[in-house]
Amino acid sequence: xxxxxxxxxxxxxxxxxxxxxxxxxxxxxxxxxxxxxxxxxxxxxxxxxxxxxxxxxxxxxxxxxxxxxxxxxxxxxxxxxxxxxxxxxxxxxxxxxxxxxxxxxxxxxxxx
Amino acid sequence: xxxxxxxxxxxxxxxxxxxxxxxxxxxxxxxxxxxxxxxxxxxxxxxxxxxxxxxxxxxxxxxxxxxxxxxxxxxxxxxxxxxxxxxxxxxxxxxxxxxxxxxxxxxxxxxxxxxxxxxxxxxxxxxxxxxxxxxxxxxxxxxxxxxxxxxxxxxxxxxxxxxxxxxxxxxxxxxxxxxxxxxxxxxxxxxxxxxxxxxxxxxxxxxxxxxxxxxxxxxxxxxxxxxxxxxxxxxxxxxxxxxxxxxxxxxxxxxxxxxxxxxxxxxxxxxxxxxxxxxxxxxxxxxxxxxxxxxxxxxxxxxxxxxxxxxxxxxxxxxxxxxxxxxxxxxxxxxxxxxxxxxxxxxxxxxxxxxxxxxxxxxxxxxxxxxxxxxxxxxxxxxxxxxxxxxxxxxxxxxxxxxxxxxxxxxxxxxxxxxxxxxxxxxxxxxxxxxxxxxxxxxxxxxxxxxxxxxxxxxxxxxxxxxxxxxxxxxxxxxxxxxxxxxxxxx
Numbered sequence: 120x121x122x123x124x125x126x127x128x129x130x131x132x133x134x135x136x137x138x139x140x141x142x143x144x145x146x147x148x149x150x151x152x153x154x155x156x157x158x159x160x161x162x163x164x165x166x167x168x169x170x171x172x173x174x175x176x177x178x179x180x181x182x183x184x185x186x187x188x189x190x191x192x193x194x195x196x197x198x199x200x201x202x203x204x205x206x207x208x209x210x211x212x213x214x215x216x217x218x219x220x221x222x223x224x225x226x227x228x229x230x231x
Numbered sequence: 232x233x234x235x236x237x238x239x240x241x242x243x244x245x246x247x248x249x250x251x252x253x254x255x256x257x258x259x260x261x262x263x264x265x266x267x268x269x270x271x272x273x274x275x276x277x278x279x280x281x282x283x284x285x286x287x288x289x290x291x292x293x294x295x296x297x298x299x300x301x302x303x304x305x306x307x308x309x310x311x312x313x314x315x316x317x318x319x320x321x322x323x324x325x326x327x328x329x330x331x332x333x334x335x336x337x338x339x340x341x342x343x344x345x346x347x348x349x350x351x352x353x354x355x356x357x358x359x360x361x362x363x364x365x366x367x368x369x370x371x372x373x374x375x376x377x378x379x380x381x382x383x384x385x386x387x388x389x390x391x392x393x394x395x396x397x398x399x400x401x402x403x404x405x406x407x408x409x410x411x412x413x414x415x416x417x418x419x420x421x422x423x424x425x426x427x428x429x430x431x432x433x434x435x436x437x438x439x440x441x442x443x444x445x446x447x448x449x450x451x452x453x454x455x456x457x458x459x460x461x462x463x464x465x466x467x468x469x470x471x472x473x474x475x476x477x478x479x480x481x482x483x484x485x486x487x488x489x490x491x492x493x494x495x496x497x498x499x500x501x502x503x504x505x506x507x508x509x510x511x512x513x514x515x516x517x518x519x520x521x522x523x524x525x526x527x528x529x530x531x532x533x534x535x536x537x538x539x540x541x542x543x544x545x546x547x548x549x550x551x552x553x554x555x556x557x558x559x560x561x562x563x564x565x566x567x568x569x570x571x572x573x574x575x576x577x578x579x580x581x582x583x584x585x586x587x588x589x590x591x592x593x594x595x596x597x598x599x600x601x602x603x604x605x606x607x608x609x610x611x612x613x614x615x616x617x618x619x620x621x622x623x624x625x626x627x628x629x630x631x632x633x634x635x636x637x638x639x640x641x642x643x644x645x646x647x648x649x650x651x652x653x654x655x656x657x658x659x660x661x662x663x664x665x666x667x668x669x670x671x672x673x674x675x676x677x678x679x680x681x682x683x684x685x686x687x688x689x690x691x692x693x694x695x696x697x698x699x700x701x702x703x704x705x706x707x708x709x710x711x712x713x714x715x716x717x718x719x720x721x722x
Contacts, residue, residue: 130403134396134399137392137396138396143388146392150392150395150396150399153396153399154399157399157402157403157406160403160406161406161409164406164409164410188409188415189406189409192358192415195358195362196402199362199365199369202365202369203365203369203372203391203395203398206369206372206373206391207388207391207392207395210372210376210384210387210388210391211388213376213379213384214381214384214385214388217380217381217384218381226385227385228381228382228385
């Protein structure tokens with residue numbers, strides 16, 4: 120249970136960082152933390168203490184196995200996260216080229 | 232056949248940069264092929280399922296274990312919306328995108344966007360829906376930033392941060408749901424959830440889904456990104472974003488999850504009704520003060536999607552039909568308005584309404600089509616917006632929601648006022664000087680606009696057969712609620 124709680128705290132730290140920090144690079148880091156917290160949550164869902172790899176064997180029945188599906192999902196999710204992070208970094212670099220700053224208070228041509 | 236909806240655009244997205252290396256110009260042909268073939272497929276899909284549903288199991292693994300794709304009334308309606316606007320936007324892009332560099336990348340992203348949208352609509356697996364949703368989102372973030380000016384980048388970053396936050400919330404919710412029912416197939420989840428009592432876990436997932444998809448739909452407390460992101464994109468992409476993307480990855484996914492997987496209750500419907508009322512009134516009030524043509528339209532998107540969510544929230548059959556019909560109509564006229572704004576931008580190189588004027592003589596076709604679209608969105612008979620708004624208002628009074636009904640009527644009037652402003656300032660007012668050199672937009676852009684204007688009129692005149700044959704089967708899917716599962720797993 121405490122593992123899930125720590126995972127939730129990690130997620131909240133990420134969301135806080137994503138929403139509150141003024142620096143664009145810190146926002147990206149915050150997104151990374153939130154993303155990893157969700158991935159960790161999936162892995163925890165499938166985890167069994169002392170579990171084995173779920174490989175079917177003819178001779179013995181498996182009693183305590185780790186759920187493999189969340190791991191497969193997380194591989195996909197990590198790749199998606201990579202794509203989003205790469206896009207974020209690319210856009211932030213271009214923003215830096217235009218505005219010469221990472222501070223979100225100085226990047227406000229759009230309003231209303 | 233069903234997998235073709237994803238295979239064709241995904242294949243084209245891959246081939247576009249390859250063939251454009253071999254011979255430049257072929258990427259345009261490929262994009263048109265992609266758009267037209269998808270439109271043809273989505274039209275013919277209405278004849279495939281005949282009131283029932285067809286299921287395609289990917290790789291031959293049967294439903295609860297493998298990933299399945301499902302075509303039913305609601306999916307067919309959304310496929311039609313996606314591919315109709317997608318095809319028109321591609322044809323419009325052929326001329327419009329010439330002013331940008333690297334058109335082959337634009338077409339690649341556009342095909343990728345179509346693949347994601349079609350995938351979201353036909354997916355029968357919750358995680359698969361998430362993956363397609365992310366494909367759509369990533370393509371649209373990149374397309375918003377496509378101009379690479381300082382404003383586009385700023386808007387794209389705002390959209391990217393809020394969009395990825397929404398995706399994270401949705402993924403978290405999927406994770407919790409998987410933890411509680413141990414399956415990801417949408418029908419199987421619905422079956423397990425309806426077998427047991429509604430628990431706090433389900434309610435928490437529902438709250439996360441409403442937050443996540445609400446951010447993607449841009450309902451009012453979550454709307455901050457939309458008025459920046461939609462105007463910043465190239466015009467055909469704005470048309471896709473407002474006309475299709477917020478509806479597919481927002482409204483459609485929300486409806487599917489809430490109605491068919493988790494199952495509705497009075498509390499959720501109440502949330503929808505109030506989110507809808509707040510969105511439609513706040514959106515229109517913010518819109519009327521805008522002077523940027525596309526920004527004004529973007530605020531109207533918030534307002535009109537508020538109508539859809541409000542009508543869905545009524546929960547009655549008439550409300551659902553009205554909401555889905557309005558969703559269909561809104562995709563037609565809002566896309567048309569964004570294409571008009573793009574044509575004005577293309578010819579006059581400004582979108583500020585107070586700097587424009589007298590365009591009805593210089594750009595007669597753009598002016599005429601924008602008049603059709605403005606009258607449609609304002610709800611003037613016989614154009615299409617009138618009938619769907621009428622249905623929503625009748626449904627509101629029938630369901631005993633008097634406040635909502637009155638808000639709908641008043642918002643309709645304010646919408647009319649703000650589009651009179653657009654027509655007056657941009658098209659009919661007489662001004663001297665600045666617009667002397669303006670020419671009508673290129674021919675392919677005109678074809679796309681006239682096509683959509685024609686559809687606006689047709690959807691208005693033939694609204695009864697349209698509702699009977701296309702909208703009602705979609706509303707029926709939502710009405711059957713979690714019994715949706717039996718249709719898929721029983722087959």
